[in-house]
Amino acid sequence: xxxxxxxxxxxxxxxxxxxxxxxxxxxxxxxxxxxxxxxxxxxxxxxxxxxxxxxxxxxxxxxxxxxxxxxxxxxxxxxxxxxxxxxxxxxxxxxxxxxxxxxxxxxxxxxxxxxxxxxxxxxxxxxxxxxxxxxxxxxxxxxxxxxxxxxxxxxxxxxxxxxxxxxxxxxxxxxxxxxxxxxxxxxxxxxxxxxxxxxxxxxxxxxxxxxxxxxxxxxxxxxxxxxxxxxxxxxxxxxxxxxxxxxxxxxxxxxxxxxxxxxxxxxxxxxxxxxxxxxxxxxxxxxxxxxxxxxxxxxxxxxxxxxxxxxxxxxxxxxxxxxxxxxxxxxxxxxxxxxxxxxxxxxxxxxxxxxxxxxxxxxxxxxxxxxxxxxxxx
Amino acid sequence: xxxxxxxxxxxxxxxxxxxxxxxxxxxxxxxxxxxxxxxxxxxxxxxxxxxxxxxxxxxxxxxxxxxxxxxxxxxxxxxxxxxxxxxxxxxxxxxxxxxxxxxxxxxxxxxxxxxxxxxxxxxxxxxxxxxxxxxxxxxxxxxxxxxxxxxxxxxxxxxxxxxxxxxxxxxxxxxxxxxxxxxxxxxxxxxxxxxxxxxxxxxxxxxxxxxxxxxxxxxxxxxxxxxxxxxxxxxxxxxxxxxxxxxxxxxxxxxxxxxxxxxxxxxxxxxxxxxxxxxxxxxxxxxxxxxxxxxxxxxxxxxxxxxxxxxxxxxxxxxxxxxxxxxxxxxxxxxxxxxxxxxxxxxxxxxxxxxxxxxxxxxxxxxxxxxxxxxxxxxxxxxxxxxxxxxxxxxxxxxxxxxxxxxxxxxxxxxxxxxxxx
Numbered sequence: 001x002x003x004x005x006x007x008x009x010x011x012x013x014x015x016x017x018x019x020x021x022x023x024x025x026x027x028x029x030x031x032x033x034x035x036x037x038x039x040x041x042x043x044x045x046x047x048x049x050x051x052x053x054x055x056x057x058x059x060x061x062x063x064x065x066x067x068x069x070x071x072x073x074x075x076x077x078x079x080x081x082x083x084x085x086x087x088x089x090x091x092x093x094x095x096x097x098x099x100x101x102x103x104x105x106x107x108x109x110x111x112x113x114x115x116x117x118x119x120x121x122x123x124x125x126x127x128x129x130x131x132x133x134x135x136x137x138x139x140x141x142x143x144x145x146x147x148x149x150x151x152x153x154x155x156x157x158x159x160x161x162x163x164x165x166x167x168x169x170x171x172x173x174x175x176x177x178x179x180x181x182x183x184x185x186x187x188x189x190x191x192x193x194x195x196x197x198x199x200x201x202x203x204x205x206x207x208x209x210x211x212x213x214x215x216x217x218x219x220x221x222x223x224x225x226x227x228x229x230x231x232x233x234x235x236x237x238x239x240x241x242x243x244x245x246x247x248x249x250x251x252x253x254x255x256x257x258x259x260x261x262x263x264x265x266x267x268x269x270x271x272x273x274x275x276x277x278x279x280x281x282x283x284x285x286x287x288x289x290x291x292x293x294x295x296x297x298x299x300x301x302x303x304x305x306x307x308x309x310x311x312x313x314x315x316x317x318x319x320x321x322x323x324x325x326x327x328x329x330x331x332x333x334x335x336x337x338x339x340x341x342x343x344x345x346x347x348x349x350x351x352x353x354x355x356x357x358x359x360x361x362x363x364x365x366x367x368x369x370x371x372x373x374x375x376x377x378x
Numbered sequence: 379x380x381x382x383x384x385x386x387x388x389x390x391x392x393x394x395x396x397x398x399x400x401x402x403x404x405x406x407x408x409x410x411x412x413x414x415x416x417x418x419x420x421x422x423x424x425x426x427x428x429x430x431x432x433x434x435x436x437x438x439x440x441x442x443x444x445x446x447x448x449x450x451x452x453x454x455x456x457x458x459x460x461x462x463x464x465x466x467x468x469x470x471x472x473x474x475x476x477x478x479x480x481x482x483x484x485x486x487x488x489x490x491x492x493x494x495x496x497x498x499x500x501x502x503x504x505x506x507x508x509x510x511x512x513x514x515x516x517x518x519x520x521x522x523x524x525x526x527x528x529x530x531x532x533x534x535x536x537x538x539x540x541x542x543x544x545x546x547x548x549x550x551x552x553x554x555x556x557x558x559x560x561x562x563x564x565x566x567x568x569x570x571x572x573x574x575x576x577x578x579x580x581x582x583x584x585x586x587x588x589x590x591x592x593x594x595x596x597x598x599x600x601x602x603x604x605x606x607x608x609x610x611x612x613x614x615x616x617x618x619x620x621x622x623x624x625x626x627x628x629x630x631x632x633x634x635x636x637x638x639x640x641x642x643x644x645x646x647x648x649x650x651x652x653x654x655x656x657x658x659x660x661x662x663x664x665x666x667x668x669x670x671x672x673x674x675x676x677x678x679x680x681x682x683x684x685x686x687x688x689x690x691x692x693x694x695x696x697x698x699x700x701x702x703x704x705x706x707x708x709x710x711x712x713x714x715x716x717x718x719x720x721x722x723x724x725x726x727x728x729x730x731x732x733x734x735x736x737x738x739x740x741x742x743x744x745x746x747x748x749x750x751x752x753x754x755x756x757x758x759x760x761x762x763x764x765x766x767x768x769x770x771x772x773x774x775x776x777x778x779x780x781x782x783x784x785x786x787x788x789x790x791x792x793x794x795x796x797x798x799x800x
Contacts, residue, residue, distance in 0.1 A: 216661025270593035
């Protein structure tokens, strides 16, 4: 049985400017000890998904409007708040991008660590302090005795994040959610933190959901990836499969937007346009306006996740190493097109939006050069 | 510290008055630039108690039309260097010769006249545009400052610039909040272009943007460079983007350049221990290479630039020094930039030890799997590069990896074929 089972999760925010359709019915599973990457750009719903799992959506605007979240046999959507509070930290830990905001600036590291340990474990002050010392040592903080007395601002960003990871894992949670844990850090410090995260989670067999926009980070840290766009999972597969046979035009676009190893001089192929305004209820595939592969159906109907060509027919595996490679696309790119970053079928023209002049093709701004259009300008 | 770092052109041109050589002379020559910020104490009588040595003796040249990438981690002085070059900061010492004029000592009218030739693109497109001004007003401001054109001419120029950067010219009357992040950055680029500069200092111009938008801005910058013969100083912490856009790359650590080399060479054969560590730390968007690489985990954090380590600034964290048995020389003697290969300069006493080392091979993705057989140093056999990375797992028939050759690979990276590990 999967450790975490998310089914048709819908999250919306009711704001003065209208309803934000943040997550639009996503489903995924997670095995115990598995490492899952959630990849996508800002606003794709990757963070909101995890706040919803932990029931930490900002109130009163954000709410779960549909679907279910089952964790270790419990239904997290309907769990009473008191039980949910017990679960957070102890069963599911979360670390955030900026560790400064997760630590209390007016308490010493010792006070915070001891408090956390005692809140979840019935131990004495002295025992908790010993444990805190062990933890600091474990994450490689020099002079832990002295450092316990320090305040968070006296720690560097990398040290703070290591303290957060140590605290999160000290309670031996079954699941760790890391939301852009290294985005605020320098690259050599990021390497320290990722190494620590990898070592500690694999030692303890903790399942990991790693939320990031950095395709390099997920490549090394995860075994499976969900690519998200505008509140939908558009592609899901084992990490290697996503990089080797990207099967959704958005994934293909992301991989061609970054320079790759050995091909630094190759021209980047950006994704045209900008992400959709999520104040409008999604109609059709949300990626259609930016997609070079779009066909007429894309404007009308959101395709559901389906096994990509070449996957065994029949049973669809949704977690673990044998995960079926699935993509939500009416007109998936062929492997050759994925490699080239653009449709290669002779005479193929992306379908114009419904109601527009069918011969006009892509609408471009007047006075804009063809080159500027290729760069995806307004 | 004043080693002459030449671009491909090389050689120090005479100062002002060398009109005939304008074409061959580097656009910018930075010589032993130091920017120190004073730390003061006391409320009434301020005492200077120390300095933040943000830039501590940097020397390089920028050839006309080239892109120099300046990389390093926060606090290494890369932004300060960029800002000092366009004289947003006054250098503590050293020279910045821009097109024959020493900017470091220029003041008043002379400085203002020079500023027209250099512009800056900032990191945060949300903070660098005045929310109370329209896009057109923002783009026109440099022209106002320098008194260029009549009102009608400026209006025409704004439309032209908006079209150039890929925005609809009718958007000139819109306010910044009506644009997305990528569009705002385009406005920032249009503003920089407004006065026809020679040099553009781009300080992390894409770090605040989403991945799919980053590529749009990079392609835009590359096209404009060709169109207007621009020279870029491209400052970033993201090595993968820098190596894509730059002709040469300078790596900085604690206020000094530790390595300067042509982009490709720096990536294939970094020779400074810090550059190797930096390269090894950059995650590669390719799971196969990632699993094969081993990172050099540097100990601790970057020391404070108020009281930097003696000798080589990197010696306190250096993996190479540790391996060599902590030679005294690193802590005592400041290494100068030495040219180890054509146009490839390194400031490390023991850079020769880095070439062909396991760390260098693993950082550049050429090493073998960490538990595999001993690595074979040396260049990659080009015949191996065409091996397709497409591999599918077929658990039912084959316990190993079945290779599936497909035409046209997604990542044409240099990936040496490995013997299957049992």
